[in-house]
Every structure is written in structure tokens, then in C-alpha cells.
Amino acid sequence: MSEFSRDGDMYSLGLSLDEAHILINLVEQLLELLGEGDFNHHYDESDPLAQLMAQLKAAPEEITVPEDPVLLRLLPSAYADPESAADFRRYTEPTLRGKKKRTLVQVRSALEIIVDADRAGIIEDLDSETWLMAINDLRLALSVRLEVTPDSYDHFETLSEEDPQKPIFAVYFWLGWLQSSLLNLLSNG
Numbered sequence: 482m483s484e485f486s487r488d489g490d491m492y493s494l495g496l497s498l499d500e501a502h503i504l505i506n507l508v509e510q511l512l513e514l515l516g517e518g519d520f521n522h523h524y525d526e527s528d529p530l531a532q533l534m535a536q537l538k539a540a541p542e543e544i545t546v547p548e549d550p551v552l553l554r555l556l557p558s559a560y561a562d563p564e565s566a567a568d569f570r571r572y573t574e575p576t577l578r579g580k581k582k583r584t585l586v587q588v589r590s591a592l593e594i595i596v597d598a599d600r601a602g603i604i605e606d607l608d609s610e611t612w613l614m615a616i617n618d619l620r621l622a623l624s625v626r627l628e629v630t631p632d633s634y635d636h637f638e639t640l641s642e643e644d645p646q647k648p649i650f651a652v653y654f655w656l657g658w659l660q661s662s663l664l665n666l667l668s669n670g
Contacts, residue, residue, distance in 0.1 A: 484662035485612075492666065494612070494659075495603045501595040503652060507619050508589045514551060514622070515582050544571050551622045555581065581618055588615040609667060616660045623653040 485494050496504070546566070547553045556574055558566040588611065595602040627633065627650060637650040 484659065485609075485666055487666045491605065492607050492609045492612075492663070493603050493605045494607060495601070496592075496595055497601045498595065498599065500655075501592050501602070504619075505589055505592045505596060507623075507652070508585050508592070508615065511619060511622055512582060512585050512589070514549065515555070515578055515585070544574050546570065551625045554621050554625050555618055581614070584611050584614045585618070587611050609663060613660065613663055613667070616656055616663070620653065620656045620660065623649065623656070627653060629653065 483494065483496050483500055485492055487493075546558060547556055556570075556577060559569040559573070560566040587608065591604045591607060595604065623629075627646065630636075633650065634654065637647065637654065640647040640650065
């Protein structure tokens with residue numbers, strides 16, 4: 482099973498080609514969800530017209546509470562009071578959403594090196610904070626979709642091999658393993 486490793490201040494991650502494909506697929510799905518209704522999902526930051534359109538699209542008065550439960554988990558309301566929550570969301574969500582997307586794009590770029598080589602590989606000199614944030618967001622998204630509870634591992638163990646949720650739970654627990662391996666390296670730093 483893959484895990485993060487460290488040599489001094491340099492972090493790396495060895496992945497099989499299948500693992501890289503799984504991670505890219507998850508990253509792209511989450512990017513799509515985070516970009517929903519957002520012009521700047523695929524815009525070139527050096528294009529002034531695209532920047533203007535993205536700013537107009539993300540005007541503070543247009544931001545609402547996400548309906549999708551995954552987005553609501555990733556972009557939660559800060560206050561119970563709806564008016565205070567709306568004000569806070571209006572001024573913070575574009576930045577938070579943008580940071581999450583940039584993090585996922587960085588991870589996807591690193592994974593594409595393995596996929597383009599069409600073989601297992603090692604991602605070297607990776608930014609541990611970026612990867613930790615991306616894996617956390619992927620796990621949160623999966624946990625919402627799978628309705629994870631403290632008993633979910635026991636539930637996973639009882640699922641038949643034919644159950645379509647079994648591989649998704651397996652990916653969720655694998656991401657937990659990856660996250661744990663990186664956290665262990667960071668805490669022993």
C-alpha cells in the first residue's frame with residue numbers, strides 16, 4: 482500500500498498507476514463540484530477578460546448557501562443566524578473555494594506526471610500542506626456521499642464483493658491511510 486515518505490524536508494509519494502488514476506478521478510470530480518456555477522473553474526489567470534468575468538460572476542451579493550451536501554460540508558456556514566452566515570459567506574467563500582480549487586489543481590498536475598508516463602511512479606518534492614488539504618477535502622466529500630459514521634468500517638467489512646459501495650468505501654479508507662501516513666511524518670518532523 483502506498484504511503485508518504487520523507488527525506489529531510491522533502492516529502493514524496495509513490496503510487497501505482499491505478500492509484501494515480503483513482504486520485505485524478507476524485508480530484509477532477511471535486512474540482513467540477515467546486516466549480517459549479519463558477520466561471521473561473523477553467524480560466525487562464527493571465528487573461529484579463531477572464532479575470533474580469535470571474536470577478537463579476539463571483540460578486541458578493543450572488544453567493545448563496547450550497548444545496549449540495551458535499552459543498553455544504555466543504556464550505557460550511559459560519560453562523561447559525563442566516564443573515565450573519567450569509568454576510569460571512571459572501572466575503573469568505575470565493576477565497577476559500579479558490580484555495581481549494583488551486584490545491585486540487587496542484588495535486589492533479591503532480592498526478593498527471595505518473596499517468597502520462599503510464600506506469601507507477603514517485604511524486605517527489607511535494608508540498609505536504611497542499612496534499613494534506615486535498616486528501617482531507619476528498620475524504621470529506623466521500624464521507625458525505627457514503628454517509629460515514631463511526632460504524633462505517635464494520636459496515637464495509639460486511640458488504641459483499643458485488644456491492645457497488647464496497648470499492649468506494651475502500652477508496653475512502655485508503656485515503657485515510659494516506660492522510661495518516663502524511664500526518665505521522667509531519668508530527669514526527
